[in-house]
Amino acid sequence: MMERVLFYAATALIFSGIYALIASRLGPTFDQWLRARHARRLAARLARGSDRYFEELRELESRTPVPYVAHGFAWHFVRTFAVMFLVASLPELFKILFPFSPE
Known part of the structure; x- marks a missing residue:
């Protein structure tokens, strides 16, 4: 029984370390990419300017990306x-x- 608990803990420890390292390092990069993508889409809709796209423009403006809250390695x-x-x-x-x- 104790061996299984240690095995589960070791497995969780390894995968948690890998995930936490990836999440803490790539989180800010992903947030920058998401904000840049949103800005590009918004600029493209504004450049079109016809009435047909104003509904989509309002929808894009109302759904701006959620601000990224930086968490460290330990939190993840x-x-x-x-x-x-x-x-x-x-x-x-x-x-x-x-x-x-x-049985």
């Missing part, structure tokens, strides 16, 4: 580790919580 790591450990150990939790056996 702890959050992902908790979720991955829970998912990995879910079958064992069900065995503990519901000990009856259909």
